[in-house]
Amino acid sequence: MTPYCLCLFRRLGNLRFTLLLGTILGVTVACAIPGRENASFESLTKSGWQHFYSLEYDQALQDFEGALEGHPDDAAAVNHVLDAVLYSELYKYNALDTRLYVKQGFVNSKQIPMDPAAKKRIRTLAERALSLSDNRLKANPKDVQALYDRGITEGLRSTYLVLVDHSWFSALRSALAARHDHEQVLKLRPDWTDAKTIVGAHYFVVGSLTAPMKAMAGIAGIHGDKAKGLKMLAEAGDAGGETSTDARVALALFLRREGRNSDALEVVKTLTHEHPRNFLFALEEGNLMKESGRAADAANFIRELLNYCKQGKYPNAHVEMAYFSLGEAMRSQSQLEEALKAYESAAHLSNKNPDYGQRALLAAGEISDLLAKRQEALVEYRAAIAVDSSSEDANTARKYLGTPYTGR
Numbered sequence: 001m002t003p004y005c006l007c008l009f010r011r012l013g014n015l016r017f018t019l020l021l022g023t024i025l026g027v028t029v030a031c032a033i034p035g036r037e038n039a040s041f042e043s044l045t046k047s048g049w050q051h052f053y054s055l056e057y058d059q060a061l062q063d064f065e066g067a068l069e070g071h072p073d074d075a076a077a078v079n080h081v082l083d084a085v086l087y088s089e090l091y092k093y094n095a096l097d098t099r100l101y102v103k104q105g106f107v108n109s110k111q112i113p114m115d116p117a118a119k120k121r122i123r124t125l126a127e128r129a130l131s132l133s134d135n136r137l138k139a140n141p142k143d144v145q146a147l148y149d150r151g152i153t154e155g156l157r158s159t160y161l162v163l164v165d166h167s168w169f170s171a172l173r174s175a176l177a178a179r180h181d182h183e184q185v186l187k188l189r190p191d192w193t194d195a196k197t198i199v200g201a202h203y204f205v206v207g208s209l210t211a212p213m214k215a216m217a218g219i220a221g222i223h224g225d226k227a228k229g230l231k232m233l234a235e236a237g238d239a240g241g242e243t244s245t246d247a248r249v250a251l252a253l254f255l256r257r258e259g260r261n262s263d264a265l266e267v268v269k270t271l272t273h274e275h276p277r278n279f280l281f282a283l284e285e286g287n288l289m290k291e292s293g294r295a296a297d298a299a300n301f302i303r304e305l306l307n308y309c310k311q312g313k314y315p316n317a318h319v320e321m322a323y324f325s326l327g328e329a330m331r332s333q334s335q336l337e338e339a340l341k342a343y344e345s346a347a348h349l350s351n352k353n354p355d356y357g358q359r360a361l362l363a364a365g366e367i368s369d370l371l372a373k374r375q376e377a378l379v380e381y382r383a384a385i386a387v388d389s390s391s392e393d394a395n396t397a398r399k400y401l402g403t404p405y406t407g408r
Helices: 002-010 040-054 057-072 075-092 104-110 116-138 145-167 169-186 191-209 212-217 226-239 243-255 259-276 279-291 294-311 319-331 338-347 354-370 374-387 390-400
Strands: none
Touching: 040 057, 040 075, 057 075, 075 116, 075 145, 116 145, 145 169, 145 191, 169 191, 191 212, 191 226, 191 243, 226 243, 243 259, 243 279, 259 279, 279 294, 279 319, 294 319, 319 338, 319 354, 338 354, 354 374, 354 390, 374 390
């Protein structure tokens, strides 16, 4: 769901935005409609989401596919499979790490090297879901469930287009279509709280634009209001529906954007409490501790998280992300030797996402320079450049090859 917001920022205003992609998990739906009442469907769907929010994507996909077999004409069931396939791939390449999206420069980064077969499946599933929803809407333009399902599909497609294809205009079009469908849902059924997640996020994003960009958006009929967006997200998060988790993900993101890190931390704590096996939520709690001025607590929290990972508490944990966060926490306390070890561990383990490894190598080089380990720093800068010589991080590393990093 968060990339849905991101594509709006990309097209409507080039803002630097601290993105909470460590917890991006899409917008989901499993509302009761005729034909879905059998216990098998409900049981498989519930189990699927439990696995999904524990980052056990293979198990989630198995459950969702089982539910879809019994309801092949259900667009929401197709969306569930689409959700699992898409986010399994994004997580595989560390594309859900917040730190990759702190700088606007990521929009010029290379596309995620997703397997062509996975890309084809994602596109096929999206087309299938849209076709099912469109067919119902042709028969009844006020079919609330079909409008809702179509909005979900458009939101997921927007996520794919932003992060994988970098197709900004197409992603924006899908994002706006998602908002329109869910606004229609709320007009027809004001009590359909799950629809407030996409609409609320959109309101906040557009409301955050600069005055000139907001005026341009208004001419195009796109309006926003930050306070209203936060309120809608809080309502969706508190309602306990299928988008409750996603609404809180977005709410924490926007609170962080507003500098309300302590408030964001409290929201994320509700996520870690409800999903105790979700590595990304736990890591974000540690990151927000640091952002709230509690770097020492953050470092201890992340060390404990790493120990839990060794014990197998967190399925499919990408421990390199935790090591990088530990490096950041130690760096902020000027504990440079510990920071260097953490960054080097992150770089060593970053075999799935070269861009992520490059950031860790650059950080390690900077710390080596601060420790007057110039030769080690040069090795790390050269290694960072070798990952991708055309990136922004490579340019920074090249600068420090000539002039040591001083922290200024």
